[in-house]
Amino acid sequence: MGFFGDLKREFFTLKELLRVTREVGWIKPDSQKLTPDHLEEIVDAHLELPAFITDDRTISYAEYDAYANQVAHWALEQGLKPGDVVAVFLTNRWEYVPIWVGLSKIGVVAALLNNQITGNSLAHCLNISGANVAIIDGELTEAYASACDLIDCEMAPHVMDGAAGSGERDFDTEVAAQPSERPSREHRAGITAKEPCLKMYTSGTTGLPKAAIIAHTRTMYYLNIFASGANAGPGDRMMMVLPLYHSTGGLCGVGFGISRGGAVIVRKKFSASAFWDECVTFEATLFMYVGELCRFLLAAPETPNETRHSIRCMIGNGLRPDVWERFVDRFKMPRVMEFYGATEGNVGLVNLDSRPGAIGRIPPWLKWRFNVELVAFDLEKEVPIRDADGRCRRTEPGEVGEAVGRIDPDDTRFRFDGYQNKAENEKKILRDVFKPGDAWFRTGDLMKRDKDGYFYFIDRIGDTFRWKSENVSTNEVAEALGHYPGVQQANVYGVPVPGHNGKAGMAALVVGEGFDLDGLQSHVAEALPGYARPLFYRIQTQTDTTGTFKFRKLDLVRDGFDPANISDPLWFAEPEGSMRPLDREVHDALVSGTIRV
Incomplete structure (x- = not known):
């Protein structure tokens, strides 16, 4: 790159990291400022701007907040109180986010269920959710029915789209009867930001999905960190084709819109043949990707709109090196912001300067500000290698190791809230790693880094x-x-x-x-x-x-x-x-x- 190129890169990195750190520095574990407080401030600043865009309507910030308020009053009418859980089993739709936001306004935790699962897997997720109330998409009633006989507790299903059957309640009618004013903040008084806001599910390595606790700190962090990195604002529109039950789409992607006064274009599902036409029609400026989505777009026939779009930045993970440059070249993509993270983990990386193939960068001179290390790993035994003193060894540049993250409960970025099942947490913690008594989160991912601090994903460890x-x-x-x-x-x-x-x-x-x-x-x-x-x-x-x-x-x-x-x-x-x-x-x-x- 040369001396001046290196200098330019380091200046850009420092400037961006300082700005991003400053813009999320207010998120503190012991603060009483919660996710709904943060989002209500944003609503008040952008009342008439579009928040969600669908095929047939545009929903303003005022309308989205009013709906969320109705959901909160509905929950109060059900007798729900802070700490209670409601299972949310929905397809992608504009109401998805206002529903969990509304529940959070009275301290109720939404358990966001994968809408692709059925039968035993769905029943398991419902059983471990702690919920006895469920909100169900009309399109998913058959899937829900496949799990009913396997649910341990008595579940009260409330169905959307007028699809309620025998023993079910009509959610839309119930919500429409509620007032649209904000419920008193007293309903969530005393809750701190380190307490649960959401539950999301991850497959893990034990077979059935595990419930990961998403605290308000992590929720607000995900809603803001990537939007900050891309400098999103009121003029941006996020094309959302990823599922809203997952943190990548439902928090990181949504955050590009509703945490910065922009809008989220909600699509029910991804279509490679229609994607670029939709981007042009809805005037998208951002889109959230996963690597496979990009492969599908590359495999699709050329269309005029694939270079007529207004997208200025694509954000996501899994864009492999063999696809990266071909994608950027064909679709004239100005910026790629690849990142790495896990729903329940404390390791986060982001590639701010679009280095092809890299999942993030920690400049050597700024390493002290991050909690990420790569430890030498025994691929045959599938464990980190320890020396005679029982300590792990940091890898050298170019050497593959497991990524681990130092756990610090007092730092929003480095907390590990873990799973609902506390026994599962210990499986993810590596202790006495570099010194007696330290604790590190195990990502289960193999990576390598180069001498400039760029990280590259290699593979998952184990059977998953x-x-x-x-x-x-x-x-x-x-x-x-x-x-x-x-x-x-x-x-x-x-x-x-x-x-x-x-x-x-x-x-x-x-x-x-x-x-x-x-x-x-x-x-x-x-x-x-x-x-x-x-x-x-x-x-x-x-x-x-x-x-x-x-x-x-x-x-x-x-x-x-x-x-x-x-x-x-x-x-x-x-x-x-x-x-x-x-x-x-x-x-x-x-x-x-x-x-x-």
């Missing part, structure tokens, strides 16, 4: 892998497969597929009498969400295990889905639902992208 921008638990998939007649053993793992982020699911099965391959797909479709369904199957006569009867996966992962490496029968689960023998022709078509998955 990512596919279609979602975490897939091998235990949950194996359990679902194990319920199918004739499946004696199911060993599930992820395999890379050229041209795709993350890893696709593959299952090595040992089967016996009663196994019907043709019916397996129907069973899997009922038991698992689309992203968790295995793409490849390997039929074995026996499964290799360790001395403690744990499945060995290293050789299976190394073999992948290449028939040249495997003598066992292989099958490919086609998207339309049929099973196809995975021979050389099919393998080569998958590798070349002729067959899309």
